[in-house]
Amino acid sequence: MPQVEDNVGHQVELERTEVAAVVALFDDRLAETRAQLVGTLATPADGAAEAYERDLAAERLAREVRRLEGAEGGLVFGRIDLADGTALRIGRLSLQREEDELPALVDWRADAARAFYEATPVHPMGLRRRRHLRLAERTVVGLSDELLDGSEPTAEDVVGDGPLAAALQERRTGRMGTAVATLQTEQDAIVRSSHRGVTVVQGGPGTGKTVVALHRAAYVLYAFPRAAERGVLVLGPNARFLDYISQVLPSLGENDVILATCAELAGPLLGLNGDGEAGAGRAGGAAGAGGTAGAAPGAVVGSPEAARLKGDAALAEALAAVVRGRQAPYGGFTVRVGKEDVHLGEAEVAQARDAARTNGLAHHRTRGLFKELLVDAVTSALAREAAETLERIDAEVEALTGLDLDRFAGADPRNLGLEGDPADTGPKFDMDAMRAELLDDALVERTVEELWPHLTPGAVVDALLADPEALAAHLPGFTAEQHGVLLRTPGAPWTDADLPLLDEAASLLDGPPERTFGHVVVDEAQEFTALQWRMVLRRCPGRSMTLVGDFAQAGPATTARGWHEALDPHFGGRFDLRTLTVSYRTTEEILATTRELLARIAPDQAPIGSIRHGEEPRTREASPAGLTDAVLAEVREQAAAHPGELIGVVCPDASVPALTEAGVTRHARLLPASEARGLEFDTAVVVDPDAITAARPGGDRDLYVALTRATKRLCTVVVREG
Numbered sequence: 204m205p206q207v208e209d210n211v212g213h214q215v216e217l218e219r220t221e222v223a224a225v226v227a228l229f230d231d232r233l234a235e236t237r238a239q240l241v242g243t244l245a246t247p248a249d250g251a252a253e254a255y256e257r258d259l260a261a262e263r264l265a266r267e268v269r270r271l272e273g274a275e276g277g278l279v280f281g282r283i284d285l286a287d288g289t290a291l292r293i294g295r296l297s298l299q300r301e302e303d304e305l306p307a308l309v310d311w312r313a314d315a316a317r318a319f320y321e322a323t324p325v326h327p328m329g330l331r332r333r334r335h336l337r338l339a340e341r342t343v344v345g346l347s348d349e350l351l352d353g354s355e356p357t358a359e360d361v362v363g364d365g366p367l368a369a370a371l372q373e374r375r376t377g378r379m380g381t382a383v384a385t386l387q388t389e390q391d392a393i394v395r396s397s398h399r400g401v402t403v404v405q406g407g408p409g410t411g412k413t414v415v416a417l418h419r420a421a422y423v424l425y426a427f428p429r430a431a432e433r434g435v436l437v438l439g440p441n442a443r444f445l446d447y448i449s450q451v452l453p454s455l456g457e458n459d460v461i462l463a464t465c466a467e468l469a470g471p472l473l474g475l476n477g478d479g480e481a482g483a484g485r486a487g488g489a490a491g492a493g494g495t496a497g498a499a500p501g502a503v504v505g506s507p508e509a510a511r512l513k514g515d516a517a518l519a520e521a522l523a524a525v526v527r528g529r530q531a532p533y534g535g536f537t538v539r540v541g542k543e544d545v546h547l548g549e550a551e552v553a554q555a556r557d558a559a560r561t562n563g564l565a566h567h568r569t570r571g572l573f574k575e576l577l578v579d580a581v582t583s584a585l586a587r588e589a590a591e592t593l594e595r596i597d598a599e600v601e602a603l604t605g606l607d608l609d610r611f612a613g614a615d616p617r618n619l620g621l622e623g624d625p626a627d628t629g630p631k632f633d634m635d636a637m638r639a640e641l642l643d644d645a646l647v648e649r650t651v652e653e654l655w656p657h658l659t660p661g662a663v664v665d666a667l668l669a670d671p672e673a674l675a676a677h678l679p680g681f682t683a684e685q686h687g688v689l690l691r692t693p694g695a696p697w698t699d700a701d702l703p704l705l706d707e708a709a710s711l712l713d714g715p716p717e718r719t720f721g722h723v724v725v726d727e728a729q730e731f732t733a734l735q736w737r738m739v740l741r742r743c744p745g746r747s748m749t750l751v752g753d754f755a756q757a758g759p760a761t762t763a764r765g766w767h768e769a770l771d772p773h774f775g776g777r778f779d780l781r782t783l784t785v786s787y788r789t790t791e792e793i794l795a796t797t798r799e800l801l802a803r804i805a806p807d808q809a810p811i812g813s814i815r816h817g818e819e820p821r822t823r824e825a826s827p828a829g830l831t832d833a834v835l836a837e838v839r840e841q842a843a844a845h846p847g848e849l850i851g852v853v854c855p856d857a858s859v860p861a862l863t864e865a866g867v868t869r870h871a872r873l874l875p876a877s878e879a880r881g882l883e884f885d886t887a888v889v890v891d892p893d894a895i896t897a898a899r900p901g902g903d904r905d906l907y908v909a910l911t912r913a914t915k916r917l918c919t920v921v922v923r924e925g
């Protein structure tokens with residue numbers, strides 16, 4: 204049909220000219236901002252205040268340059284034509300020519316762009332046509348139209364294959380790309396939701412939960428300036444996953460986002476060093492999205508059973524009890540003032556402790572109050588004693604001489620060399636000076652330290668976990684066997700599961716962390732334990748969050764089986780729960796083979812459908828001794844048959860060394876089943892499913908994750924005896 208092709212060519216040509224003008228405008232803006240940055244940096248500053256102002260301005264401009272640079276690829280991707288003939292181009296940011304009334308480019312998050320995502324033939328939202336543009340570098344190379352008002356296509360419309368189909372056909376690269384041009388209506392409704400509190404998104408594998416979460420973060424930064432001021436934190440399950448998603452937000456023009464695992468969040472805070480396993484394997488990509496939360500925390504991986512127990516909310520209460528137990532639990536307080544010992548009895552000390560605690564501050568701040576109250580009590584005791592001594596002298600003098608000393612002093616105690624308010628009935632000393640002196644006194648400080656010591660988070664956690672008696676006393680709901688699992692050797696390396704405990708202890712000692720965020724995204728949120736939720740909440744005082752996950756994919760540390768069970772203790776049921784229903788990754792054929800498994804691990808979950816179709820999943824058999832060779836043969840064959848495509852080999856964690864040794868990584872990405880969550884490949888090779896299932900508690904959910912990673916084909920290598 205040469206006529207149609209000519210027409211497509213003509214329309215592409217027209218768009219090319221129009222888009223080139225938008226790109227030129229963008230280039231001007233970028234060049235202008237870069238020039239401003241150079242100019243600002245070169246401006247001499249007269250004094251520290253000016254230098255500070257200049258550096259702030261430079262920082263703002265540098266951020267803007269980064270934002271523009273991030274948006275450059277795929278700057279323009281859509282166009283909407285309204286029924287009245289107005290056309291708007293949709294892209295990664297807004298651009299406006301001064302002389303024009305209409306914007307040259309509308310940011311995809313702006314209200315004006317809403318119809319691009321939400322209009323359907325049933326609800327055209329005033330649109331006649333939605334056009335998707337395909338760009339190579341900065342040039343339009345293709346387009347496709349959807350007519351929404353029921354009109355017949357004219358010579359100016361190019362109605363063809365949907366852009367989503369084209370996007371999904373693309374080969375996997377090992378890095379998630381943005382879906383900004385093809386967000387689907389059910390996804391867009393969540394991304395653009397005006398709900399400012401907690402939004403929870405559930406859905407089966409590949410339904411776009413991560414896509415939605417990241418685009419939602421970009422939307423929040425755009426639409427809610429208050430949240431944007433304090434920045435966005437994206438939490439993911441491991442470094443591999445963060446690396447996989449690290450480019451999405453920068454490509455949406457958002458660089459000021461912190462990507463981290465929960466462990467990384469706690470690690471730097473506690474000053475742990477970065478030579479451990481957690482956080483390893485990050486290819487530096489995450490830094491592209493504004494950097495991670497800091498160095499890898501130097502923690503090792505503990506057992507799943509310990510992780511599950513250490514995530515229990517009872518541990519938070521136990522740590523609080525440990526800290527309370529270190530706050531003047533018993534005993535009086537004696538301090539030497541001059542030549543005299545002043546003693547406060549146990550009841551007086553307890554009164555000071557209870558009064559200090561009423562303000563609800565953390566241990567060290569409360570310690571300061573406690574010390575002040577003790578010093579107040581000592582000062583009052585001294586004042587009382589001085590007054591009594593004086594009265595005694597008065598009485599003795601009067602008895603001996605018949606002189607009334609008060610009258611003699613003209614009712615002003617200063618006449619007797621004592622400070623005091625003339626309105627007071629009794630004499631006083633300089634209370635303030637005495638107080639200040641006592642607060643500064645090294646001996647007083649030492650005595651307070653015995654009653655209410657300075658503590659470190661590590662010492663608090665050790666006081667619980669390294670002491671069998673403390674475990675039994677503070678965790679009465681746990682069995683002796685569970686106490687045994689929790690018991691640790693003091694000084695042993697911290698595990699990943701200890702980090703939320705250390706963070707909890709840090710907050711008990713010094714209050715919530717200084718760095719907080721306006722919005723927090725949690726991916727694979729089903730993995731989070733109660734202690735981890737507490738960590739997240741401490742960092743998001745505004746409670747603006749997007750949490751996405753799937754309980755059928757929960758790891759071994761998860762005890763909850765649904766959102767309300769997991770979240771109600773922390774959010775009191777106040778969250779907006781949305782469900783995604785269509786898989787854009789896992790093919791219908793692969794989903795069909797996992798349905799039985801899904802029914803077993805999550806009987807309440809409705810199976811999802813997929814818009815993808817692919818090959819029937821295959822099984823390859825191997826003898827126990829021949830497993831490694833069989834995997835190697837499979838990846839070699841796949842690599843030869845589908846050059847350039849991404850192959851992922853998901854194996855039992857224990858098989859990683861042998862498969863690496865055999866050279867599997869020359870042809871494929873190799874990952875332990877425990878770290879496959881959220882990732883995807885063109886082809887997935889799942890090694891020894893029985894061993895994956897048996898490897899750790901909840902292993903059948905690990906297997907479900909492994910089986911749902913492929914966009915095209917799945918091969919399972921099973922072990923057969925004999």
Ligand SMILES: Nc1ncnc2c1ncn2[C@@H]1O[C@H](COP(=O)(O)OP(=O)(O)OP(=O)(O)O)[C@@H](O)[C@H]1O
Nearest residue numbers: 382385386387408409410411412413414787788881
């Ligand atoms: N609207 C869309 N346009 C284009 N691609 C999409 C869209 N939605 C999802 N995808 C693609 O589908 C795949 C799966 O998406 P995503 O990883 O967000 O799913 P998920 O629900 O988080 O999966 P999992 O449960 O396995 O973590 C990705 O390749 C993603 O880019």
